[in-house]
Amino acid sequence: MSKMITADLVDLDLSAGTKEAAARSLAERMVALGRVTDLDGFLADVAAREAQMPTGLDGGIGIPHCRSAHVVEPTLAFGRSPQGIDFGAPDGPADLIFLIAAPAGADDAHLTILSSLARQLMDEEFTTALRSATSAPQAAALISGEEPEAAPAPEAPAPQATAAAPAPAAPADATAASVPVPDATEPHATVPDAGGPAEERAETAGDGAGRAFRIVAVTSCPTGIAHTYMAAESLEKAGRAAGIEVVVETQGSAGFTRLDPAVVAAADGVIFAHDVPVREKERFAGKPTVDVGVKAGINRPAALIDEVRGKAERGEVTAPARPGTPVEKAGEPQEGYGTKLRKWLMSGVSYMVPFVAAGGLLIALGFAIGGYDINKAPSVAEHFVWGQADSWAALLFQIGGLAFSFLVPVLAGYIAYGMADRPGLVPGFVGGAIALTINAGFLGGLAAGLIAGGVVLAIQKVKVPAALRGIMPVVVIPLLASIVVGFLMFLVIGKPIAGLQKAMTDWLSGLSGANAVILGVILGLMMCFDLGGPVNKVAYAFAVGGLANPNEGSLKVMAAVMAAGMVPPLAMALATTVRGRLFTKTERDNGKAAWVLGASFISEGAIPFAAADPLRVIPAAMAGGAVTGALSMVFECTLRAPHGGVFVIPLIGNPLLYLVAIVAGTLVSTALVILLKGARKSAPEAVTGERPGTAEAETKVAVAA
Numbered sequence: 001m002s003k004m005i006t007a008d009l010v011d012l013d014l015s016a017g018t019k020e021a022a023a024r025s026l027a028e029r030m031v032a033l034g035r036v037t038d039l040d041g042f043l044a045d046v047a048a049r050e051a052q053m054p055t056g057l058d059g060g061i062g063i064p065h066c067r068s069a070h071v072v073e074p075t076l077a078f079g080r081s082p083q084g085i086d087f088g089a090p091d092g093p094a095d096l097i098f099l100i101a102a103p104a105g106a107d108d109a110h111l112t113i114l115s116s117l118a119r120q121l122m123d124e125e126f127t128t129a130l131r132s133a134t135s136a137p138q139a140a141a142l143i144s145g146e147e148p149e150a151a152p153a154p155e156a157p158a159p160q161a162t163a164a165a166p167a168p169a170a171p172a173d174a175t176a177a178s179v180p181v182p183d184a185t186e187p188h189a190t191v192p193d194a195g196g197p198a199e200e201r202a203e204t205a206g207d208g209a210g211r212a213f214r215i216v217a218v219t220s221c222p223t224g225i226a227h228t229y230m231a232a233e234s235l236e237k238a239g240r241a242a243g244i245e246v247v248v249e250t251q252g253s254a255g256f257t258r259l260d261p262a263v264v265a266a267a268d269g270v271i272f273a274h275d276v277p278v279r280e281k282e283r284f285a286g287k288p289t290v291d292v293g294v295k296a297g298i299n300r301p302a303a304l305i306d307e308v309r310g311k312a313e314r315g316e317v318t319a320p321a322r323p324g325t326p327v328e329k330a331g332e333p334q335e336g337y338g339t340k341l342r343k344w345l346m347s348g349v350s351y352m353v354p355f356v357a358a359g360g361l362l363i364a365l366g367f368a369i370g371g372y373d374i375n376k377a378p379s380v381a382e383h384f385v386w387g388q389a390d391s392w393a394a395l396l397f398q399i400g401g402l403a404f405s406f407l408v409p410v411l412a413g414y415i416a417y418g419m420a421d422r423p424g425l426v427p428g429f430v431g432g433a434i435a436l437t438i439n440a441g442f443l444g445g446l447a448a449g450l451i452a453g454g455v456v457l458a459i460q461k462v463k464v465p466a467a468l469r470g471i472m473p474v475v476v477i478p479l480l481a482s483i484v485v486g487f488l489m490f491l492v493i494g495k496p497i498a499g500l501q502k503a504m505t506d507w508l509s510g511l512s513g514a515n516a517v518i519l520g521v522i523l524g525l526m527m528c529f530d531l532g533g534p535v536n537k538v539a540y541a542f543a544v545g546g547l548a549n550p551n552e553g554s555l556k557v558m559a560a561v562m563a564a565g566m567v568p569p570l571a572m573a574l575a576t577t578v579r580g581r582l583f584t585k586t587e588r589d590n591g592k593a594a595w596v597l598g599a600s601f602i603s604e605g606a607i608p609f610a611a612a613d614p615l616r617v618i619p620a621a622m623a624g625g626a627v628t629g630a631l632s633m634v635f636e637c638t639l640r641a642p643h644g645g646v647f648v649i650p651l652i653g654n655p656l657l658y659l660v661a662i663v664a665g666t667l668v669s670t671a672l673v674i675l676l677k678g679a680r681k682s683a684p685e686a687v688t689g690e691r692p693g694t695a696e697a698e699t700k701v702a703v704a705a
Contacts (some may be wrong), residue, residue: 005076008033010136014079014097019050021088023064026077035075036101040068046099049649052134053090053221054277057230058299061121062087062094069612071101076117078139080131090299090393098128100445102611103586104335118144119233122298156193187264188412213309216264217271218278219295220251231297232374238301246271246305248481251279258283269308270318273297288312347418347450348411349537355410356544356642359403366397368651407544408432415449420456423473427452429482434489439486440498442541445495449491516556516633523557524564524629524665529623531568531603531610540565544642555638559652562601563637564629566645568621569598569605570662571669578670587612598666601645624669631661 009029016022023046030036031542045068049055062085077099084093091465098121099181120126126142133139217235223225231247239246249259251274258280269288272278273296288311290304297304311317366374377394385391404421409432416428431448435441440448459477468476488494526539543561545553576591581590597605605647609619638653647656 003010004074005078005140006033007136007140009077010134011079011140012136013141014081014085016081016085017083019062019064019085020047022062022081022085022097023047023080023099026079026097027101029077029103030071030075030099034073035072036068036070037072038070042066042068042101045070048409053227053293053295055227056087056089056094057121057295058089058091059124059127060084060091060093060095060128061089061099063100063121063227063230064097065100065102067102067104069104071103074104075101076143077101078130078143080133085341096127097468111448119229119504122230122233122237149155157615160518181437213240213243213269213312214267215269215271215305215308216245216267216284217246217248218251218274218284219248219296220274220276220278221504226249227275227294231301234298234301235271235273238305238485242302242305244305244309251276269312271304271308273304281676284316284318288316289318294461312412344415344418345446345451348413348415348445351414351417352407352411353643354545355403355406358398359407359642361399361641361644361648362396362403363640366393366400369393370397388453389535405436408436408442411442411445412449415446416452416456419450419453420460421556423460423477423481424453424456426478427485428453434486434494437503438490438494438498440489441501442495442538443501444489444494444497447493448485452481452485455484475543479597519557519629520560520564520629520633521626523560524567524625524627525562525622526567527561527603527629528625529618529638530549531607531618531621534692536565536603552638553638555558555653556633556636556641558614559637559639560629560632562639562643562645563632564625564663564665565603566598566601567624567628567665567669568603568617569594570666571621572606572609572617572623572672573598573672574666574670579678582674583609583655584612599646601643613677617673620672620676624665624667626665627638627668628661630664631664632658636659637661 009026009351011025011029014022014025020043024039024043027036027042027046030042031039036042045066046064049066050064055065057063059672062089076256079097079099080097081093081097085097086092087094088096099116100117122142129142130139130502133142157433215235217232219228219235221231228250232250235248236246247259247263259282264283266286267284270284270290271285272281272289272291272504273294274291275294278284288308290308290311292304370377370390374390374393374397377390377397380391380395380398383391384395404587409429412426412432412435413428414433416424418424428449431452432445435444435448436442459480460472462470464476523539523543526535529535538562543558572587573591573594576588576594580588587609590605594605606617606621610621635654635657637655637658639648641648644651646659649658652658
């Protein structure tokens with residue numbers, strides 16, 4: 001913690017009157033030390049986190065916090081407000097303000113340290129000492145867990161320091177030390193937990209052999225930095241005060257360590273204190289359960305413990321939980337449904353890509369060996385000559401064609417799978433097959449997958465008799481969902497989507513020939529706009545679709561699309577090499593991997609850079625992609641494979657000029673991103689005359705950016 005907070009990050013006389021002003025005042029200290037790169041951007045992330053849930057806690061504590069791409073390293077700033085600041089706590093203003101800043105990709109070790117601070121905030125001894133601190137170094141030492149060397153130094157306020165000393169020492173025994181948390185957060189809750197009745201209930205609700213009542217709990221919050229661990233500490237202390245066992249699994253930003261299955265099995269009750277979905281919730285099914293928000297775990301832990309014990313006495317248990325979907329199991333705890341929607345779509349795409357790669361390369365090899373007429377060859381099941389190259393070429397082409405025929409059904413099926421698990425596969429594949437039948441193509445597959453997943457989720461919410469539950473996922477759900485999806489795709493939305501797909505395809509195809517350069521520019525911009533997202537995939541699907549019945553125009557389109565898609569990661573890799581000081585250490589490390597990703601036509605290699613600085617990286621990437629797409633068309637480059645990057649150079653027409661187009665676009669993107677990032681870094685020096693590196697200059701850099 002010593003590197004996270006220093007005396008320069010402490011303000012014992014915070015004069016701000018609002019939570020926004022307090023956050024800005026403390027954040028400016030972070031900027032001055034180079035811990036935050038963009039003041040306004042960071043404050044916007046803090047405000048977004050505050051909008052999800054107020055960060056004020058009972059006991060006079062405010063903990064504004066967030067994970068942000070503008071944070072260089074995990075940092076903590078502390079302010080003490082004489083007049084108090086409203087952070088939305090039920091008991092009034094906060095006088096102890098902790099601004100916690102974590103990088104978007106903070107490592108587990110740093111986040112674990114921040115979580116230990118969150119637990120300390122539930123210790124009245126700790127907060128009392130902070131209120132009595134007489135100097136910034138002393139407060140920083142207290143927070144970081146070091147011996148506060150500055151504490152005995154000031155002689156003038158010695159009486160105050162002396163008065164503060166007994167406060168931490170007052171709760172000498174374990175019981176007294178554990179009482180202040182529930183007392184500070186929920187005064188009325190301390191009474192039942194402090195004496196014999198609670199302990200008697202714990203024993204009678206146990207296993208009948210006199211052992212203590214056992215509770216397992218899960219705590220989580222959208223950011224996973226503060227509330228997660230404060231709720232855990234509060235529940236554990238309230239459990240000790242009540243004489244019962246409470247074991248908590250914290251599902252925070254640093255990941256989570258699953259409770260021992262034996263501990264879960266032996267538990268008499270469960271408490272979920274969370275603001276994001278509990279991961280692997282099915283582990284706790286079949287037990288008395290209390291399900292509340294994370295702040296309830298902080299503010300009224302004793303009441304939650306009483307509630308779960310009451311449910312155990314009445315025999316109230318939860319039904320077996322449905323396992324989380326594949327997307328939920330793989331997701332981060334702070335992800336919302338917008339992020340999940342994108343993951344559902346990308347789940348389908350990720351399962352489709354191997355079919356694209358295998359099928360497309362087989363088709364390309366078939367053309368390379370047998371020529372353009374190989375698509376007219378008879379079925380190899382009826383005519384195959386072992387010694388003829390054309391027969392082998394036809395075999396490769398026809399296998400690849402069959403692999404290609406699965407693209408849209410696989411896309412739709414696995415979008416539905418990502419949403420609703422295995423019951424979504426059948427209606428998803430059926431919807432995708434219908435999309436092919438009615439020529440709705442890639443867009444139809446997207447719609448079919450989302451509809452199938454949604455229909456399955458809706459059916460699963462219907463309560464059915466216990467006797468039917470066993471056949472629901474195998475018979476009933478696939479049957480009903482397939483009927484609904486088929487009806488919608490054939491008769492309601494399928495034809496309009498097919499018309500939209502045809503209009504888009506005709507429009508792009510109409511740009512070929514004399515307008516080939518314009519087509520190349522448009523495809524290049526689309527490929528680099530969202531780096532593997534939906535817009536990128538529309539352009540890619542348009543190009544791949546043309547390989548099913550290839551001609552000179554469709555092969556040029558495929559070449560332009562792949563070349564443009566290689567530019568963003570290659571440009572970021574080059575930029576981190578030639579001007580590394582403009583990038584963080586994490587970005588420089590990502591840049592090394594981006595060389596290989598770009599060469600392999602994996603546009604997603606630039607996503608870490610775009611996520612950290614989208615307003616500079618994405619426009620630069622789009623400019624380079626447009627240049628490469630246009631040049632590929634001008635040079636009349638062709639490509640017979642849908643993937644592979646530089647590793648399929650033998651299948652590229654005019655390969656040397658193709659590489660020239662890629663290099664040109666990479667240089668354009670590199671120059672632009674360096675120019676834009678360099679302008680942001682140098683703006684304060686040019687305007688104010690401050691030298692970069694000084695505290696004043698760093699503060700103004702962030703403001704100017």
